[in-house]
Amino acid sequence: MxxxxxxxxxxxxxxxxxxxxxxxxxxxxxxxxxxPPGLEPELEGEHMLINIGPQHPATHGVLRLVLELDGExxxxxxxxxGYLHCGFEKIGEYxxxxxxxxxxxxxxxxxxxxxxxxxxxxxERLFGVEITERCRVLRVIAxxxxxxxxxxxxxxxxxxxxxxxxxxxxxxxxRENVYKLLEGWTGARLTTSGTRVGxxxxxxxxxxxxxxxxxxxxxxxxxxxxxxMLTRNAIxxxxxxxxxxxTPEEALNYGLSGPMLRAxxxxxxxxxxxPYLGYETYDFDxxxxxxxxxxxxxxxxxxxxxxxxxxxxxxxxRLPEGPVNIDDPRLILPPKHKATSEMExxxxxxxxxxxxxxxxxxxxxxxxxxxxxxxxxxxxxDGTAKPxxxxxxxxxxxxxxxxxxMVEGHLLSDVIAINASIDIVMGEIDR
Amino acid sequence: MSANPPxxxxxxxxxxxxxxxxxxxxPVTPTQVPHRGGPANPSVDALRxxxxxxxxxxxxxWGETTVYVARDQVAAVCAWxxxxxxxxxxxxxxxxxxxxxxxxxxxxxxxHLRSIAYRRFLRLKVELPKDGSALEVPSVxxxxxxxxxxxxxxxxxxxxxxxxxxxxxxxxxxxxxxEGHPLRKDFPLRGRFSRAEQLRNALAxxxxxxxxxxxxxxxxxxxxxxxxxxxxxxxxxxxxE
Numbered sequence: 001m002x003x004x005x006x007x008x009x010x011x012x013x014x015x016x017x018x019x020x021x022x023x024x025x026x027x028x029x030x031x032x033x034x035x036p037p038g039l040e041p042e043l044e045g046e047h048m049l050i051n052i053g054p055q056h057p058a059t060h061g062v063l064r065l066v067l068e069l070d071g072e073x074x075x076x077x078x079x080x081x082g083y084l085h086c087g088f089e090k091i092g093e094y095x096x097x098x099x100x101x102x103x104x105x106x107x108x109x110x111x112x113x114x115x116x117x118x119x120x121x122x123x124e125r126l127f128g129v130e131i132t133e134r135c136r137v138l139r140v141i142a143x144x145x146x147x148x149x150x151x152x153x154x155x156x157x158x159x160x161x162x163x164x165x166x167x168x169x170x171x172x173x174x175r176e177n178v179y180k181l182l183e184g185w186t187g188a189r190l191t192t193s194g195t196r197v198g199x200x201x202x203x204x205x206x207x208x209x210x211x212x213x214x215x216x217x218x219x220x221x222x223x224x225x226x227x228x229m230l231t232r233n234a235i236x237x238x239x240x241x242x243x244x245x246x247t248p249e250e251a252l253n254y255g256l257s258g259p260m261l262r263a264x265x266x267x268x269x270x271x272x273x274x275p276y277l278g279y280e281t282y283d284f285d286x287x288x289x290x291x292x293x294x295x296x297x298x299x300x301x302x303x304x305x306x307x308x309x310x311x312x313x314x315x316x317x318r319l320p321e322g323p324v325n326i327d328d329p330r331l332i333l334p335p336k337h338k339a340t341s342e343m344e345x346x347x348x349x350x351x352x353x354x355x356x357x358x359x360x361x362x363x364x365x366x367x368x369x370x371x372x373x374x375x376x377x378x379x380x381x382d383g384t385a386k387p388x389x390x391x392x393x394x395x396x397x398x399x400x401x402x403x404x405x406m407v408e409g410h411l412l413s414d415v416i417a418i419n420a421s422i423d424i425v426m427g428e429i430d431r
Numbered sequence: 432m433s434a435n436p437p438x439x440x441x442x443x444x445x446x447x448x449x450x451x452x453x454x455x456x457x458p459v460t461p462t463q464v465p466h467r468g469g470p471a472n473p474s475v476d477a478l479r480x481x482x483x484x485x486x487x488x489x490x491x492x493w494g495e496t497t498v499y500v501a502r503d504q505v506a507a508v509c510a511w512x513x514x515x516x517x518x519x520x521x522x523x524x525x526x527x528x529x530x531x532x533x534x535x536x537x538x539x540x541x542x543h544l545r546s547i548a549y550r551r552f553l554r555l556k557v558e559l560p561k562d563g564s565a566l567e568v569p570s571v572x573x574x575x576x577x578x579x580x581x582x583x584x585x586x587x588x589x590x591x592x593x594x595x596x597x598x599x600x601x602x603x604x605x606x607x608x609x610e611g612h613p614l615r616k617d618f619p620l621r622g623r624f625s626r627a628e629q630l631r632n633a634l635a636x637x638x639x640x641x642x643x644x645x646x647x648x649x650x651x652x653x654x655x656x657x658x659x660x661x662x663x664x665x666x667x668x669x670x671x672e
Binding site for chain 1: 493527531552605614
């Protein structure tokens with residue numbers, strides 16, 4: 001490999017362009033994929049088949065990639081998924097709506113609270129109920145905290161893949177702080193099951209918002225640290241710029257969503273385009289890249305972390321008093337002391353637990369902007385307490401399906417960086 | 432080999448845009464949207480004008496418009512919806528299917544389309560009657576590449592064949608899976624085979640069958656396999672269907 005890269009950048013300088021963003025460093029990325037001809041003539045035309053995964057730390061789960069290599073260059077990539085398939089959708093057809101919520105924790109387990117909220121948003125559309133204002137703001141807080149967790153895990157693990165260890169520790173330290181908050185709220189760190197149709201499992205405990213404020217005051221400092229460490233780091237830039245480029249047309253055609261789509265320059269964010277939970281009333285920006293490469297995906301996700309902090313600050317400022325759950329005994333369990341002392345409440349409790357709430361006949365598809373992209377739940381109800389069909393539209397599944405297009409022509413070592421940039425969670429892909 | 436254009440020096444490379452001003456889009460809440468009825472997606476009338484009898488009834492549930500399309504016209508309808516400048520459904524959200532508990536109701540194949548430019552959402556449906564005829568619909572892979580894995584999953588889970596898909600094979604389940612298609616209503620929750628039978632099948636599986644025929648053919652690996660293995664694989668021993 002004689003293709004040279006020109007890296008003209010001092011480590012950790014803080015140069016900002018006129019738009020306030022870090023200046024991009026042009027690299028000789030066009031020379032990456034082409035091996036010089038005739039280096040070893042006897043090996044020319046010999047292709048090698050290699051297998052990455054399913055048990056490989058850099059595949060972020062049990063993903064298996066079969067790669068055909070010409071030297072070090074990937075000629076063809078055939079992904080295999082399904083090693084974690086558990087049949088969530090099938091099981092959901094045998095469960096009442098509230099009983100499905102624990103399954104939503106376990107698909108995209110980095111965004112469990114976001115999945116819980118997304119699920120009940122769809123179910124509430126199906127039931128035709130309107131949640132309380134406090135619940136709406138609390139759910140926004142839950143979703144943005146999940147986004148922060150997911151992006152931090154993505155950032156940390158991608159750093160490990162590319163060879164940086166320090167930001168990984170910073171990210172996971174901050175992630176731990178968010179998990180402490182979620183644990184104080186729902187009692188669980190990963191498998192939160194924090195929502196119910198018509199409300200939440202519980203209101204936030206006393207003093208919880210102070211903990212969130214403390215997190216929000218410290219978190220941007222960590223982000224600045226990571227920014228200084230990575231954004232203009234010569235190694236980081238050299239290993240990410242120009243890799244896995246998707247043009248805007250391609251990205252749309254392949255069904256990419258979330259940061260993958262926005263890094264390619266398509267400004268599509270479900271929170272802005274099809275708003276839910278009052279996202280249209282929050283003041284936040286949608287970062288959009290231009291090159292559609294791994295580096296732009298990093299920039300987009302990194303900026304989304306800052307925007308999530310903005311949203312969280314606004315949500316905290318407007319968090320109203322009042323009930324969290326709707327006042328509807330057909331959907332919300334009565335308090336325990338009432339269920340054990342009042343006839344009416346006991347009957348409601350019994351019917352809710354034994355029969356479950358019944359939505360009207362109908363169907364709905366409710367998408368949300370999960371950290372991975374457009375996540376949608378599609379419900380079909382025939383009027384009984386269990387859905388006829390519960391479909392998860394998994395964003396990282398569709399994003400991953402474009403990996404052959406992204407890695408073919410690149411070097412084997414770049415496959416790791418490109419695969420990391422997709423931000424896959426195999427629990428969601430295999431379901 | 433994709434040559435990546437180097438970043439032009441001085442060009443703005445990273446932007447924050449506002450896709451819409453707050454308040455542009457009315458949020459859908461149950462108090463504003465009726466259970467049934469309401470204004471239909473304007474694409475329905477355009478579809479009727481363009482395709483006539485190929486467009487069946489439409490219904491509006493919770494503000495979402497569903498259009499029933501004739502089976503053989505789906506790919507043409509999708510191609511038109513994607514390319515027509517007045518429609519611009521450039522984004523395919525989802526391809527899936529629904530089988531109802533009522534055994535007389537047909538299986539429905541569902542496409543969720545999204546127009547980012549016009550902020551529209553449209554659901555297309557095709558009914559596949561359960562009269563013993565083949566479960567086949569045209570593939571929309573030629574319109575949206577994103578349909579690739581979604582159609583494969585739908586085939587895997589429901590056994591619906593997408594005619595024109597370049598590589599229609601199981602995706603979440605392994606290729607030798609012989610119990611059928613799990614999301615069909617006649618498929619029991621715990622599977623068709625007993626645990627003992629599943630274990631026997633797993634132990635008897637050929638380890639070399641973990642590579643597909645396509646992969647084995649890539650580097651002439653197939654030709655280098657031992658004679659008996661080639662015979663077994665070439666004879667289709669690895670496929671469960």
